[in-house]
Amino acid sequence: MTDATAAERPIRAKGALRRLAERPLALFGLFLILLVVGGAVLAPLVAPFDPSEQHFDGLTIEGAPLPPGGAFLLGTDLLGRDLFSRILWGARTSLIIGVAANGLALVIGTLVGLTAGYFRGWIGAVLMRFTDLMMAFPALLLAICLAAIFQPSLWIVAMVIAFVNWVQTARVIFTETSALSEREFIAAERTLGAGTARILFRHILPHLLPTIIVWGTLGISTTVLLEATLSYLGVGVQPPTPSWGNIIFENQTYFQSAPWLVFIPGAAILLLALAFNLVGDALRDVLDPTQRGRD
Template sequence: MSAGSLLRALVRRPVLALALAIIAGVFACALLAPLLAPYAPDDQIFDGLSLDGAPLPPSAQFLLGTDTLGRDLLSRLIYGARTSLLIGLVANGTAVMIGLAVGVIAGYFSGLLGGVLMRFTDLMTAFPALLLAIVLAALLKPSLWIVAMVIAMVNWVQVARIGYTETRSLSERDFILAERAMGAGNLRILARHILPHLVPTAIVWGTLGIATTVLLEATLSFLGIGVQPPQPSWGNIVFESQSYFQSAPWLVFFPGLAILATALSFNLIGDALRDLIDPTQRGRD
């Protein structure tokens, strides 16, 4: 199925069309943040606080209100989309590449090498991903790229197991055996026959994994070991404002809504792509 056919199939469903619109909006905010944001994300606006120093609620001047330092919340959310989406794409893209590399090598060559790689994958699976990410983030100096690499290091295992299973199945097909009988080398078989069959898997897991990555980044930032202020991310915006939840709920509600909408949209699109690309997997979890 071509990219155009996939897009048309997604747009025909109202819920998926809304999810695509949300994702497009997040990408627009990330790419055009300087043009869309009313203020710079770190500008402490003189009239952004009330007389008693409290943040201002949503108004005509500040559409989503201001935070505890008098900064425009809408501007910080727009710039935060850039941070959260960049980490989501980089971390998940890296995780998919690592997972596929491990799975393909283990599945194709099997033997001692495959056994060692898959036992290591099983070992990584045994650790709770969030706990492992917290430990790694705490040991390393938190920054945008460190957080992305930490998330990639804990998210590759599921892709590796799927890549291993599919590669093992493909390696036993008749056309692969015929290629070997004709003298084709391992690199030729991997490049021309194994990897192209794994592209749909990479697309589906690349989409589904972004939702998990965005949530994990938000969790790490909320715990204070993710992206560090003053660089805005949706997670650290919630972290900075958690003590004002009762007096200024918009400071937590709007970034929380952005995280929820983005993660849900990527999940919906990923599930739909899985059904469209491989209908035999429909309904399987």
């Protein structure tokens, strides 16, 4: 890699940031992400109550949840717990699982796709057939089965989601690596005696970084939705640990009489997934070489 190429990196990064800042939807998505991350990080300071604390004044005389307002900003749930505090702490769960599971899936998918795309032959065939086999299983059904087999916990759920979510990344990385392996500069490196590790990690992987960044951003929304689905079905993060999915699960019986208990965590899931999709789409346009020069 030449010094000129290294010197161009800051310039390209500035250009990418400038093009990203020119997209209002991307900025809106970034604002939502920062808002949720800030709320999750500052939950111990911002949350007015302990998320598991049951308040004697948190239920009506009839034993129904309190509506939003007063001491309880978003109302209370069926056990008299403050919904606002549980939403803030639930954001922590969703973000930890979203980032951890997607990061692990990204690493697995990148390694599988990179190896299969570069070596090809029987190694690539075995890895890609295994990838196809994993893609043949419905991801949600496989995740439910795995989560039911193991004792559900935050990190177990993250690993289960990562295990079913790496296949799309592997497919994309395999395709791009196969094309890059045939390029002249890779053939020149082989001729000069460069080792496999140097070619993979010094010459091919840097060209895949834009794709990895985009898929990493878009994948977080998928993992957040999958975690919420598993928690709603009762095989995800278990109570009393708050999660947006299990908040909906616990309060679904009050859907008609206290709809805010379902709509508020549902809206949080929707907005966070939308935010990562908006930022991911913008990054794809900004980092895609075919889009450069069209702005």
